[in-house]
Amino acid sequence: MLYEKYRKLIAWAQLGLALVFTPILIAQGRKMMQVKGSDTLINLVQILAEEYMTKNPKSPIAVLGGGSGTGISALINGTTDIADHSREISSKELNQMWERGVKPRTFALAVDGLSIIVNEKNPLTKLTMDQVGAIYRGDVKNWRALGGPAQPISLYGRQSNSGTYAFLQETALKNKNYSSDVKEMNGNAQIIEGVLADEAAIGYVGVGYVLDKATGKPMKGLKVLLIAKDDKAEAYAPTDKDAVDTGKYPISRALYQSTNGKPNADITAFLQFELGPEGQKIVEREGFYPIGVKYVQENAKNLK
Amino acid sequence: MTKQKLRNLKESAIRTFFFMNGVLVIFILLGIFVLLLSSAVPAFREIKLKEFLTGTSWEPTSLVKVEYGILAMIVSTVLVTLVAVIIAFPIGLGVAAYLSDVAHWRVREIVKPIVEILAGIPSVVVGFLGIVLFGPALAKLFGRTNGLNALNGGILLAIMALPTIVSISEDSLNAVPSVYSEASLALGGSRWQTLVRVKIPAALSGIIAAFMLGMGRAIGETMTVLMVTGNARSFPHGLLDSVRTMTSNIAIELGEVPYYTTHYYALFAIGLVLFIMTFGVNLIADVVLSKYQERER
Numbered sequence: 001m002l003y004e005k006y007r008k009l010i011a012w013a014q015l016g017l018a019l020v021f022t023p024i025l026i027a028q029g030r031k032m033m034q035v036k037g038s039d040t041l042i043n044l045v046q047i048l049a050e051e052y053m054t055k056n057p058k059s060p061i062a063v064l065g066g067g068s069g070t071g072i073s074a075l076i077n078g079t080t081d082i083a084d085h086s087r088e089i090s091s092k093e094l095n096q097m098w099e100r101g102v103k104p105r106t107f108a109l110a111v112d113g114l115s116i117i118v119n120e121k122n123p124l125t126k127l128t129m130d131q132v133g134a135i136y137r138g139d140v141k142n143w144r145a146l147g148g149p150a151q152p153i154s155l156y157g158r159q160s161n162s163g164t165y166a167f168l169q170e171t172a173l174k175n176k177n178y179s180s181d182v183k184e185m186n187g188n189a190q191i192i193e194g195v196l197a198d199e200a201a202i203g204y205v206g207v208g209y210v211l212d213k214a215t216g217k218p219m220k221g222l223k224v225l226l227i228a229k230d231d232k233a234e235a236y237a238p239t240d241k242d243a244v245d246t247g248k249y250p251i252s253r254a255l256y257q258s259t260n261g262k263p264n265a266d267i268t269a270f271l272q273f274e275l276g277p278e279g280q281k282i283v284e285r286e287g288f289y290p291i292g293v294k295y296v297q298e299n300a301k302n303l304k
Numbered sequence: 305m306t307k308q309k310l311r312n313l314k315e316s317a318i319r320t321f322f323f324m325n326g327v328l329v330i331f332i333l334l335g336i337f338v339l340l341l342s343s344a345v346p347a348f349r350e351i352k353l354k355e356f357l358t359g360t361s362w363e364p365t366s367l368v369k370v371e372y373g374i375l376a377m378i379v380s381t382v383l384v385t386l387v388a389v390i391i392a393f394p395i396g397l398g399v400a401a402y403l404s405d406v407a408h409w410r411v412r413e414i415v416k417p418i419v420e421i422l423a424g425i426p427s428v429v430v431g432f433l434g435i436v437l438f439g440p441a442l443a444k445l446f447g448r449t450n451g452l453n454a455l456n457g458g459i460l461l462a463i464m465a466l467p468t469i470v471s472i473s474e475d476s477l478n479a480v481p482s483v484y485s486e487a488s489l490a491l492g493g494s495r496w497q498t499l500v501r502v503k504i505p506a507a508l509s510g511i512i513a514a515f516m517l518g519m520g521r522a523i524g525e526t527m528t529v530l531m532v533t534g535n536a537r538s539f540p541h542g543l544l545d546s547v548r549t550m551t552s553n554i555a556i557e558l559g560e561v562p563y564y565t566t567h568y569y570a571l572f573a574i575g576l577v578l579f580i581m582t583f584g585v586n587l588i589a590d591v592v593l594s595k596y597q598e599r600e601r
């Protein structure tokens with residue numbers, strides 16, 4: 001009598017599994033180019049890949065997220081062709097690569113001003129790097145201490161496989177631990193969802209995520225804070241291209257892609273598209289910043 | 305004569321085939337257990353078992369001091385599961401009683417499949433419901449700024465455990481021999497008295513089993529809780545705190561962890577603890593259920 005019920009359930013489950021796995025198996029048979037890693041980069045790279053594929057329908061590309069750490073692990077384990085990462089490859093990872101004979105070549109794809117965001121109801125407009133660090137370490141727990149309303153700060157952040165997590169930990173937290181009260185979200189988009197819904201929230205995301213694509217201004221309901229290097233320095237916005245380019249905005253960074261050794265012809269063609277003028281125009285359209293002359297030269301050298 | 309032999313051969317071949325199928329399931333379970341155990345044990349070369357089970361600080365990637373304590377996660381898991389069970393059990397039993405004793409058979413024919421379809425809703429969809437519906441509602445209700453907390457997770461798990469509880473409870477209520485209720489009604493008992501004093505006690509072990517299986521479902525659920533509980537690692541002080549369950553932690557960290565490190569093994573050790581917990585719950589459910597079936601015979 002119980003079995004009758006579960007037989008139906010099991011049959012459905014089997015059908016479900018078949019539906020899920022068949023396309024995966026077919027896709028693998030077709031030798032797709034795999035791109036995996038940073039969640040900050042995933043939307044951008046997906047759009048780049050789509051535009052590339054409309055022109056080159058014969059080279060299919062699959063773009064997956066998972067975080068920078070996941071992408072780099074996949075490169076080490078040989079399960080991806082290109083790894084996206086929003087931080088540099090760590091020395092630990094370089095050692096692992098060395099052990100497994102992986103020789104990474106890294107290309108800067110875009111420049112990002114890591115944006116610290118709060119709900120629009122929050123009266124604050126700027127923070128210093130020290131304050132950001134204190135908030136995320138859990139040393140400052142109430143907005144009142146920073147001149148805001150008397151509300152406990154609701155922290156939103158990424159998971160430890162995120163390059164953004166590591167980048168902020170290094171730059172603002174001075175390598176100390178994040179507070180254990182941080183709500184760890186699955187990606188940039190989820191942090192934005194959280195901050196939009198939560199008056200007392202603070203979050204951090206790539207600048208490409210805070211802009212409303214239609215208007216080119218920060219999304220409604222969201223406030224992008226100005227960040228100052230210290231008490232004396234002036235505070236700048238991550239949406240200020242000049243401040244990000246010159247490094248006046250203290251948490252700007254390059255976003256990277258890495259391959260194992262010299263990329264093959266297919267991958268090279270895709271990289272050239274991304275790093276060339278066409279690709280960089282898309283980078284800018286999506287709210288990130290195109291790479292400067294220095295990176296262009298380095299990229300060209302790495303492609304040879 | 306040869307025909308007879310051929311038939312015997314065929315018979316035994318079929319028998320062997322089904323026997324192998326049965327054995328296969330056992331081997332799969334054993335295989336999983338061995339894999340889990342062999343991947344979990346190396347963790348304890350560097351972590352003390354006591355610290356692992358009683359420590360409240362989980363900082364595997366800390367640059368300052370690496371710590372592996374899972375007590376906060378165990379408590380979070382138990383907290384979310386308890387909420388789920390407390391909500392789902394009375395509702396589930398009520399629905400089951402309604403379906404077996406009150407509802408017209410036509411209503412039952414419609415409602416029961418609907419309840420079973422509920423079991424087929426993907427957990428991501430349930431989680432989404434939690435983010436857009438229950439989260440904001442709970443935030444408003446309790447005057448918090450967000451609704452990413454243990455209560456939200458518990459409510460969603462209750463929804464997910466309901467089909468199991470309803471389905472099995474209803475089966476066991478239906479399995480109560482009709483002479484029981486006929487006798488009660490003949491003695492002048494009302495339908496309510498018959499249900500509460502005769503049928504439910506008679507079906508109690510089946511109902512308890514339903515409850516345990518529902519709980520097992522809730523403990524092991526990952527995606528939904530991952531989406532709505534906020535996943536803060538701190539020790540929970542109440543239902544409105546953001547919590548991280550054991551399943552969420554494994555799901556969050558297994559994707560990025562460097563292979564064959566203490567952190568990697570420690571995640572399997574969490575899996576082992578979880579396995580032991582669900583195994584215990586399911587075992588109790590099974591014992592209760594088989595007792596009940598024995599008595600029916």
